Amino acid sequence: MKFFIDELPVLFPYPRVYPEQYAYMCDLKRTLDAGGHCVLEMPSGTGKTVSLLSLIVAYQQFHPEMRKLIYCSRTMSEIEKALAELKGLMKYRTEQLGYEEEFRGLGLTSRKNLCLHPSVKREKSGTVVDARCRSLTAGFVKEKKERGEDVELCVYHENLDLLEPHNLIPPGVWTFDGMLKYGEQHKQCPYFTARRMMPFCNVIIYSYHYLLDPKIAERVSKELSKDCIVVFDEAHNIDNVCIESLSIDLTEDSLRKATRGVNNLDRKITEMKSTDAAKLQNEYAKLVEGLREAEEARDENAFMANPALPDDLLKEAVPGNIRRAEHFVAFLKRFIEYLKTRMKVLSVISETPPSFLSHLRDLTFIERKPLRFCAERLTSLVRTLELTNIEDYQPLQEVATFATLISTYETGFLLIIEPFESATATVPNPILHFTCLDAAIAIKPVFERFSSVIVTSGTMSPLDMYPRMLNFSCVVQESFTMTLTRRTFLPMIVDRGSDQNQVTSQFEHRNDPQVVRNFGNLLIEFCKLTPDGVVVFFPSYLYMESIISMWQGSGVLDEVWKYKLILVETPDAVETSLALETYRTACNNGRGAVLLCVARGKVSEGIDFDHHYGRTVLCMGVPYQYTESRILKARLEFLRETYRIKESDFLSFDAMRHAAQCLGRVIRGKDDYGVMVLADKRFGKKITQLPKWIQMALDGKNTKLSVDQAVGSAKAFLREMSVPWTRGQMEGTSTWSLEELETHQKKQKGMGVLGVEERRAEGRAVDVVMMERRETVEVTEVTEVDEFGGGEDMDALMGDMDA
């Protein structure tokens, strides 16, 4: 369907649009017009991706400057989904417009997924593929070949050089499969095609890391211009991604390997001195002039990346004492030896970067400045030495990155050395965490560089937490709900068992027999009444294991076994995927199964339990983080000091976003239904931290239930759901045809400011207080809605309103 938002013509590839999708697009457009950042929350299964893409593509085509879209998602499957969605959209646009637009959409993923080289693609591990690919494609290998040496080259990569550099692949949207097929036909490398075509694309779809991880971003995302539109989809964990991308862990083993790497470098340098001294001299001369010049020689094949460096550093020349290769190697050796001595402590040490640096200087005479250049200097050296087996130098690179980071950032980082793995261990196994405490550091360049950044996900509540944590200001902040004609999901909070004893995963009570028994009863009852799949989330593996063993002893599992097949998630990915497969089979053949998993595990994040795969989700206990971790404590402290976020606020926010993720697993669309049970007395106080769309469905009377009461309302709900129901019933309120949409637009124009009802009709979240008021006027509203559905007597209605 084609409709207008203000002056912008939007082509939407489906005949009907959800009201929340329309509102979502309006807000997106508002953001793009205003040129700022925004945070949007819309429930999963309401077509977020397609509305995003269709609006932004329409915006691109409508405005002459053609702002590029960078769409970042979390997993490979989500990226593929987005690409397929984009392909469908472009096909629809072509059909509607009658001509093909000059448009390119590409996805980028790792070499491993895009390799065509007959022997390299058979490698299992991603790093091996990367390393082997580099040894076949690096610039110096080609030079060697030209000099007539006998070296192997990748044909697929070579063929790219024969093509026009800006037209490696014809316009259109290319899914990964499409890229691979095209590459095979034309004998060209899909990975490098995508990499080199990035400046000429209208839409780029790739993983967060290509933009956030400074080690990769420097190489991949450097040429993107300032007016790009950046979208972070599934962004509820974005702060953790940012932090992980700047945190480094070093162990004794990795330091040993780093020493080995340094010794290798040393040997290589000696070798090179005897064979090709001019090359080293050449590098030296470049470094004397300054890093920038050396930088220019670098191409997409650069081996190792440097972490985020301030620009002034790149313009400066490398300090004299690490200019010569052998000096630099000795410098690294000294630094690694120093780290080794630091690892020999017997008590936990946590230290700020300045204190570390001053101790380092006292002991080894390493100044801060050469340390800052460490990563960059190593990259340059590795390039000069023409090393191909880069994976051997991985630990060394980590050490160099660590050196650069610790000397670049004074605040927002903490060095924690833990000599023992656990509190009870007696054999030291030291680990050095260099942890980033401030998520804003990694994402700051993104917000600064791009004028519009859109952060969106199904669960982002409370919305203001993200701008505070990531330190940006946004022009639009909105939460949407699902507009529904019937209640398709039933959230409930269970705070006690049938015996009136509390239900909680609080540390002091979690192993009490009555708590375990109540959790057991809850599971048994819901397994009895739920038709197909039941998914159960526990706060941690540890607790899950202990409670399962207790249930085993008390016969709970035997009881459950009568109704459902029991499957358990484990930390092992292969075992878990096997369990998932069995679970799906059991659900498909009608018996149903129960899957016991962990709220922070793989299942809770990436796996969808749509329709009969998940009819009930039980969240047993509040999924708090492990609070005794020193890294977490340091981060909480930092958040309190810097962003004025209280520890308890953050912990509960974090727990609730994971709980919301778990709950969101079962509702994947408007015709899906399911029961959501939050089983912990502490949830009662955290209702406001749930996403708005769950909050609005959560009745006041469903917030303090015992197990048998919950069973009662769940039974009633399921009975309601079993009433035959057609999609036609949704029309008018929860899906709009073109006429209905236009009616709404007209009405909106007449109104000016949106009232509560209109906000609801558009699927925008309204406060719960407003909801309460609505309940009282429910009767009148129903009739009104029916009238809207008709749409013929609209003018009359408009007249009524104006009056």
Place this chain on the structure above:
Amino acid sequence: MSKAASRANGASTKRLAEDGDICPVCKSSRYLNPNMRFRVNPECYHRMCESCVDRIFSHGPAACPIAGCKRTLRRARFREQTFEDLKVEREVDIRKRVARVMNKTESDFETLRDYNNYLETVEEITWNLILKIDLEATEKRLRLWEEAQKAEVESINSTVSRRLHTATDTVDPQSDTARVILKKSGVQRKALGPSSANTPEPGAMDTGLKDTGFTFAGLKKRVAPEPEKPFDPYGGWNIEPQYYTVMDDYDVDFISGAKTDVHHLAGGYDIRDFYSRALCEAFSGFGVFVEEEVIARENQASGDVGVGTQTAATVADGGKEVNMDDIF
């Protein structure tokens, strides 16, 4: 000796020895003596356990017990090893020595590039010392450089003190206040150190011709700081009386009685205080012209602050335009 140890106890001991858990001198291992601690001497960097150190070196200097090493070691210089790698330990010691002598910072150089070149030279010197290349020559150059640096610092100090003396000479030696002030400023100058100012001044350096071991391009000359002027609490105003001099005695009738009066003298009364007080009161106000001051004030009030400050400055310089006797 280590060979014997490995032969006796097989491969496992060898590994232990590599880990550094067996003393190469007495062959006791950590297994036998859990509190064993190792010491090294920066003379030759051979490790031995603490009890060996006590045993061999407690009666004064002795030769290193490790085969092939004949250096004489002293007990006092044994210390705990900081780094696992003894090569690095030695390197760091050498660096410590070099860093003490080669201690220029970026601000001592004209350009960043000169500083980087300097850093590289320092690194090369360190390497020469570590790898024992040209040991003699490098040591000699290092020594020369150290001396040159020392001489430079000394010459600066001497200029400073010379200036100090000349400054003292110009001031009236009789004036106690001036001397006290000068002493204070001397202390201040010492605290400031030799590298605070860097305006080049001809004649301050006379060691340039000597061989200093190294020459660095772009190194700013070390220059003695400008001597501070003696502190003047009155901001240049002349407080000496201008229209009279107080004499020791005045032969006037009406005070001759008071001079010898026991009642006055008992209270510690000094007749000269009376003289100066009386004269001051008599002459104050001389040379103060109210009209001129009013005009000056009006000028200042009309907003001509620049002129005001200028007059103030000339006054502060001790000019004779405004005579201020009236210190009260």
